[in-house]
Amino acid sequence: MKIKKINVLIIGFGYWGPILARNFQSNTSFNVHSICDSSPLNLNKAKNIYPNTNFYKSYKSALNNKDIDFVVVSTPTNTHYKIVKYSLFKKKDVLCEKPLSLKLNEVKKLIALSKQSKKFLFVDYPFIYSESVKFIRKIFQNKRLGKPLIYESIREKAPYRKDTDVIWDLGIHDFAILKYLVNKNPKKYETNFRKTLKNFKSDFANINLSYSNNFSAFIKLNWSSPLKIRLIKIYFEKGLIVYDENEGIYKINIYKKNKKGFNLEIPLINFNETLKLFVDFIAKTLSEKKYSKFDHNFSLDLTKLISKITRNI
Numbered sequence: 001m002k003i004k005k006i007n008v009l010i011i012g013f014g015y016w017g018p019i020l021a022r023n024f025q026s027n028t029s030f031n032v033h034s035i036c037d038s039s040p041l042n043l044n045k046a047k048n049i050y051p052n053t054n055f056y057k058s059y060k061s062a063l064n065n066k067d068i069d070f071v072v073v074s075t076p077t078n079t080h081y082k083i084v085k086y087s088l089f090k091k092k093d094v095l096c097e098k099p100l101s102l103k104l105n106e107v108k109k110l111i112a113l114s115k116q117s118k119k120f121l122f123v124d125y126p127f128i129y130s131e132s133v134k135f136i137r138k139i140f141q142n143k144r145l146g147k148p149l150i151y152e153s154i155r156e157k158a159p160y161r162k163d164t165d166v167i168w169d170l171g172i173h174d175f176a177i178l179k180y181l182v183n184k185n186p187k188k189y190e191t192n193f194r195k196t197l198k199n200f201k202s203d204f205a206n207i208n209l210s211y212s213n214n215f216s217a218f219i220k221l222n223w224s225s226p227l228k229i230r231l232i233k234i235y236f237e238k239g240l241i242v243y244d245e246n247e248g249i250y251k252i253n254i255y256k257k258n259k260k261g262f263n264l265e266i267p268l269i270n271f272n273e274t275l276k277l278f279v280d281f282i283a284k285t286l287s288e289k290k291y292s293k294f295d296h297n298f299s300l301d302l303t304k305l306i307s308k309i310t311r312n313i
C-alpha cells in the first residue's frame with residue numbers, strides 16, 4: 001500500500017531554507033510540494049533545484065493551496081509571527097526557525113493558537129537533536145566524570161542580521177543546549193555586550209550564568225570574527241569534555257584526570273546530520289500525534305530567559 005506523503009511548503013529560500021528543504025525531501029515521510037520566497041532571485045534558485053515543485057512569491061497565496069499539510073518558516077525573524085500565525089490559522093502544522101519571536105507575548109499567542117487549532121508548532125533548536133549533545137547528556141546523567149562544574153562556550157562568526165542581536169541569534173543555541181543538559185534555569189545572570197556597527201544591534205556579548213549546585217556557564221558570542229568557532233568545554237570534577245562542532249568526525253574529546261595530568265579519550269559518535277534527526281523527530285511526532293519531548297514549554301522557557309537577559313540591550 002502506498003502511504004501518502006506529507007506535503008511541505010518551504011517559506012524562505014535564502015541561506016537556511018535550502019538546507020531545510022534538502023532534509024525534508026530526503027525523508028520518506030515528506031514531499032517538498034511548494035516553495036515560497038518574496039525574492040525572485042531566490043525563487044529562481046529554488047526552481048533550479050526543485051523543478052517539479054510549485055512556486056509562490058506570496059505566502060498567503062501559497063497557503064491557499066489545500067494540498068499543503070506542513071509549513072516550514074525560514075524567513076527573517078521579524079516575519080515569523082505573522083507567517084506562523086497565518087499558517088496555524090490555515091490549519092497547517094508548522095516548523096519555524098529559531099528564534100520563534102523576540103517578543104514573549106507573541107510566542108505565548110502562537111503557542112495558544114497551536115493548541116487551539118490542534119496543530120503542531122515545532123521550533124528549530126538544532127543542537128538538542130545532535131548526536132554529540134546527546135552523548136554529552138549521557139555523561140551528565142551517568143556521572144562518570146563526577147559533578148559538572150563549568151560550561152564554557154565560544155561561538156563566533158555568523159551573518160549579521162538587522163532584526164535580531166547576537167544573543168538571540170547565536171546565544172540561543174547555548175541556552176537550548178544548557179536547558180537540555182541540566183533542565184533548570186539559572187538563578188543569576190550577568191551580561192556584557194557591545195555594538196560595533198551603527199545599523200545593527202549588539203554583535204559581541206559575554207554572558208555568565210549561575211545555576212544551583214555550584215554549576216556555572218560562561219558564554220562568549222561574536223558575530224564579527226573572521227574565524228568560525230563553535231567550541232564548548234565542560235569541566236567536571238574528574239575531567240573535562242571538549243566539543244568542537246566544526247570538527248568533521250571526532251567532535252568530542254574527553255580529558256579524564258589522572259595523578260599526572262589527563263588521559264585523552266576520543267569516542268566515535270554516530271554521525272547523522274542534526275537536521276536529519278530533527279526531521280525524523282517531526283515525522284515521528286506527526287505520526288504519533290503527540291509531542292514525545294521538546295514541547296511548547298521548551299520554547300516558552302527559552303524565550304522567557306533570553307528576554308530577561310537581553311532586556312537592557
Ligand SMILES: NC(=O)c1ccc[n+]([C@@H]2O[C@H](COP(=O)([O-])OP(=O)(O)OC[C@H]3O[C@@H](n4cnc5c(N)ncnc54)[C@H](O)[C@@H]3O)[C@@H](O)[C@H]2O)c1
Nearest residue numbers: 012013014015016017037038039042074075076077097098
Ligand atoms: N537553526 C539554525 O541553526 C539556523 C541557521 C541559520 C539561520 N537560521 C534562522 O533561519 C531564518 C532565516 O535565516 P537565513 O539566514 O536563511 O536568512 P536569509 O535572509 O538568507 O533568507 C531569508 C529568505 O526569506 C525570504 N523572505 C523574507 N520575507 C519573506 C516573506 N514575507 N515571504 C516569503 N519570503 C520571505 C527572503 O527573500 C530570503 O530569501 C532566521 O530566523 C535565522 O535565525 C537558523
